[in-house]
Amino acid sequence: MFFSWELFFEAILFGILLGGFYAAVSLGLSVTFGLLDIPHVAHPAVLLMGAYGVFLLGQYGLDPVVAGLLLIPLFFAFGAFFYRIYYSIFESRGGDNVAVNGLAFFFGIAFIIEVLLVIFFGVDQQSAEASYIGGSLELGDLRIPYRLIVAFIVAISAATILSAYLSKTFYGRAIKAVGQDEGALRLMGVNPVSVKTLAFGIGTSVNALAGAVLLIVAPVEPTMDRIYIGRTFCVVVLAGLGSMSGTVFAGLLLGITESIVLMFFGTSWAPAVAFGLLLIMLGLRPQGLFGR
C-alpha cells in the first residue's frame, strides 16, 4: 500500500463525483423503499432497464441525458401500473406468508428482467456515445473525466427537484405522509392508494434518468444489477429511509469510501465496500445516519 496526500485528495475528489452518481441511482429506491416501505429488490434491475432504454434510443443518435428525460413518462406509467399489480396481489389481500411472498415476488421480477435483457441485448457490455464520454477536464496534474462531471450535475439536479417536489407541493407532502400514517391521510380526504401509485410511478421514473447516468459513467451488462443491490440499498439505509438530502450525503459517503479503497487497495476489493458498509450499518444502526 502506497500513501501520499496527493493521491488521497485525488481519491476524495473522485469519490465525491462517484458519490453523486451513487446518489442518482439510489434516488428512486429512496422513494419506493424509503418512503413507501415496499421491499423493492428489483430496483437495480429497473435501473438497468432504464440504461438499456437509453442505449436503444442512443442507436438513433439521441444524447443519453435527453433520452433519459424522454423515457421518464414511459417509466412513470410502468411504475404506476406495476404498483397497482403489487397492490392487488399483496397489500389488499393479506394472508399467511405476505412478507416472504412479497420479497420473493420482487426477487423473481428482478431475475425475469435480467433474463429479458440478456435475450434482447445479449450478454456483452454496451456503452453510450456522446461528445463528453471519453474526454476529460485537465486541472494541473488532475484529469477529471467529463462523464463523471455530467453524471454529478444530473444527479444533484434530480435530487434537488425531487426534494423540492416532496416538501413544497401538496402531493409531495402527501407522499411523505403516506409512509407514516395512512389513516391520518385518509381522514384528510386523500386516497392513500392513489398517492402510493403516484409515488411508485415517480420512484420508477427517476430510474430512466438514473439509467442514463449509469450508461454514461460505465458500460452496462445485464447481470450488473446484482452488485447495485448493495450500492443502492447501502445508500438508502445509510441515508435513513426516505430523506432526499440524506440520500445525496450517503451517496457521497459511499463514493468517497469506495474511491479511497479503490486507490489504496486496488479494484478487486471495491465490490465489498458497499456491502460491507451496508452490513455494518444494518448491524449497528439500522435506522440510518439521519433516521427518523
Next chain:
Amino acid sequence: MRFWTVSLLVVLSVIGIALSDANNYFFFAGFVVLQAVVLASAWNILGGYAGYVNFGVPAFVGAGAYTALSLHLSFEAPLVIQILAGAIFSGAVGFLVGLLTVRLRGIFFSIATVSLVFIFETLVMNSSFLGGATGHQLTRPSDIPFFDTYTRYLVVVMVVLAVISVAAARFIQDSFVGRGLRAVRDSEEAAECSGVPTLKLKLLACSVSGALLGAAGAPMPMYLSYIEPASTFNLLYAVSALAMPIIGGMSHWIGPVIGALILATLQQIVTVTISSEMNVLVVGVLLVFFVVVAPDGILGLIKRWKASSK
C-alpha cells in the same frame, strides 16, 4: 416409522442405480437435483418456519465449498471430513447471521444476507491460496470405494445428505422448536410475551440451516473438479433455494422436497434442451407465478382441492 422406511428405500435404490451401468449423465444431473433437495429443505427451516428470508444461500454454499477446498489442499482430507468441516464452518456463519435477527427483520435481514455473498466472494477473489478470481483446478482421489466413477460416489453421498436435511426439517417442524418458530413468524412480540425463547430458537434455526447449506456446498469442488468464485457465489442458488419451497409449499417439510424435485429437474431439462439463460427465466417466472396465483404452493393447491371436493 414410515418416513424412515421410505428414506432407507430411497438411499438403497440410489446406491443400486449407482452400482448399475446407467448413463453417466444421469448421475451428473442427479447430483444437482439431490443438492436442490438439501438446499430447499435447509432454506425452509429458517425461511418457511420462521419467516426470515435468507437470500444469502450462495454465501453458505460457497463457505462450505471453500472450506472443503482448503482442507483438500492442505491435508488431502477425505470427503466426509470435508463435508463435516464445511457444515461446521457454515453453521458458525449461520449462528452469526442469527445474531443479526435481533435487530433485522423482513427485507433488512434479506439484504444483510445478500451482503454476505458479495463479501465472501471478494474475500475469495483476493485469496491466492483459494485460487483467486481464476479458480482452482483439482484432481479427484483415484481410489473410489465400490463405485465406477467418482460422480456416482458423490450422488450416494448427496442422497444421504438429502435424507439428513429432510429428517432435520421434519424433526424441527414437529418439535417445540418448529412451533416456536411458527409463532415467531406470525408475531415475534406475541411469541416473546408468551414465553417462547425467540432468540435461542432463531439462533438454532440459523445454525442448522447454515450447516446444511454448507454441507450441500462442500462436495462442489470434487463434483466439478474445479472451483471459481463467480459461479460458486452465483445468486441463482439464492433464488432457486427461495423458489423451491414457495413452489412446493412452505408449511410442511414435504413442500420443499416437492418443489426441489420439480424445479431442479425442470432446470436440468431446460439447460440441456434450450439454454442456461432460459433456466434462470424458468426460475423467475415460476417463482412469480406461484407467489401470485398459489401463495401456499402445491401443498396449498392440494388442500384447496381436497376441501372443495368434499
